[in-house]
Amino acid sequence: MSSQYLAKQVQDLKPSGIRKFFDLASKMENVVSLGVGEPDFVTPWNVIEASYHSLEQGYTAYTANAGLLELREAISEYLEDYFSVSYDPEEQVLVTVGASQAIDIALRALLNPGDEVIIVEPCFVAYSSAVILAGGVPVTVSATSENAFKVTPEQIEAAVTERTKAIVLCSPNNPTGAVLNAKELADIAEVLCNHDIIAISDEIYAELSYDEKASSLAEIDGMKERTILISGFSKSFAMTGWRLGYAAGPTDIIQAMTKIHQYTIMCAPTMAQHGALEALRNGRDSVDNMTTSYRQRRNFVVKALNEMGLSCHLPGGAFYVFPSIKATGMSSEEFAEKLLAEERVAVVPGNVFGESGEGYIRCSYATSIKQLDEAMKRMSRFVENHIK
Template sequence: MSTKQKTYLSKTVEQLKPSGIRRFFELASTMDNVISLGVGEPDFVTPWNVIEASYHALEQGYTAYTANAGMIELREEVSRYLKSNYEVEYNPENELIVTVGASEAIDLALRAIINPGDEVIVVEPSFVAYSPIVSLAGGFPVPVQTDSKDAFKLQPEQIEKTITSKTKAIILCNPNNPTGTVLGKEELIKIASVVEKYDLIVLSDEIYAELTYDEEFTSFPSIKRMKERTILISGFSKAFAMTGWRLGYAAGPKEIIQAMIKIHQYTIMSAPTMAQHAAIEALTNGERSVREMKKSYRQRRNFVVHSFHEMGLSCHIPGGAFYVFPSISETGLTSEEFAEQLLRKEKVAVVPGNVFGKSGEGYIRCSYATSMKQLEEAMKRIARFVSEFKK
């Protein structure tokens, strides 16, 4: 009789690696006086007018389910917002869905389009959830490694070299997490030509779209002939400082959005009602708050990049989001060695670049979504740590 213990777990789930980010923050949580530059979360509190809108909704008795796709009033506001800010128009009746964060929108989109064995191109360094979600949907994530010499910008020829007869889609994150790299209009047009040539679907994660600092942001579906083959993902967590509200949305072709709603109605039902009321307020009266937060992030970005350069670590200037991605190769340490030793010796938590893909090895991700006081102290500690390897 076999002594091997029977497992009831899915093989796909068993093979998934735990998030490389969480390991460091579980370690950091056991230590005192740690400065965290790791979690991608604004340090700002949700603007008061947005919080007040949710209070008002609760007082008015709005505590029941909404439509599966989300409140029509919110979908209309999202449609207006996208047209006004990014020159792309969606029908709120059937081309938009409100989700529990942008993460659910990504999950729904991939499950809606992937057949078993389909390949999905993942541009690395990438958000840690993309590849696992592709796998959970029955597909195969195929990484494309970007390079620091190109400021981590995807090159069209890289896509072509990766495409096979099984390639179904490509995931773009613009601005990028973890590098902060922003793809401009002309760069997106070149990528679009490859997408059209090979009849690909694009999942365009634009959750950081409002947080671009040096150029006007271009939404991928606004590129000619891309709207009909793009699923736009966004939400309220980053720009509106609403991470804990768990509210996102997806916009795209009617057929795909309706398929996403079908999955959503069986798994989630609807996004939180009071959060949807708050989001309407954020979209209609939140521009000033976003502008103020963006101004602060830009100042912090400039300070952190300058600090790394002063330490002798190369670091490209990120055009968006709230991360820097400096090279730590000068120290001779791997990304994980650097992050772990920095945490233990100087009590600064950063994310090792290799958790974002192979091209992230030799780098660390630092979030500057924390106060200047904390950033100033963190930079002093990192500089002291780095100096040990230059003696």
């Protein structure tokens, strides 16, 4: 048995619950998928053209390990313009293969065996697994619907122990769409500063904020020197398949992350970096247009879900809704499985995002209004047949 050679922490990892339902749906006909968190927009043409042009000019070799300096300069300018926080592009910015890689190497750069990392749930499925693979111990804190799925400073304070090294925060949040405002972030920052805790701030959905501009944890007083800001181009610029992200933070941490990056990846794809440079320089209008469309879809889906009896708060960002399915009496897994089998609508059960996600489902509205309308009609029929 070859499994005897596998590391225990890898054997114990569960496969992604998101992919499970996506794979099931892909084998069925006439399915409306609200599952995978991926924009339905094609990457803006000017970005694609810039990538083509870079190939035509012969840019097919490695870049610097940290990425094209020109791109790192553009990222630094972008963050200063968007969040009023400045980074040295030569020492404090690292271009990665997606935001996921940035999170992975940030944890590996920070953690010693047994260090604890606070994870706010419901959350992206990779956080706890990445902590475990880095030798750390995930300590989960549940953000509840009663507080619009926003974690409180008191909850974080209660989770801190002498082994706490870091916290992973995501705002706007996947899967709930919750957005922490500047005041809420400042209250959390006070706890982190008091306990000397490093923050890994996943801000991949920052541009997709609908009711107010998203704030960055790094722009809060006292937090820039203890925050690793993680972001990328997948969501806001519709570049998921390009696999390009970045990390910005204190020099010593970014340089440590770069060492891991250079031994495992070498550098992010050169043609993708040229495309990202064009996105930052001339892609704001495309982001604004996509955000306007997402806002309309969000409002449509939230209204439809509440009308059919699935209580759903209005998310402030990202492109997900996280309705309660408790009125049906089903578990999240049962609801998702039956909905797919009976009505051919794919959603993600909330429990895959942590125990506190039980009783909810995640629906992505990153698809056309026509598809969303069909999905809501099918879900309404399903709920009418099953609600108690």
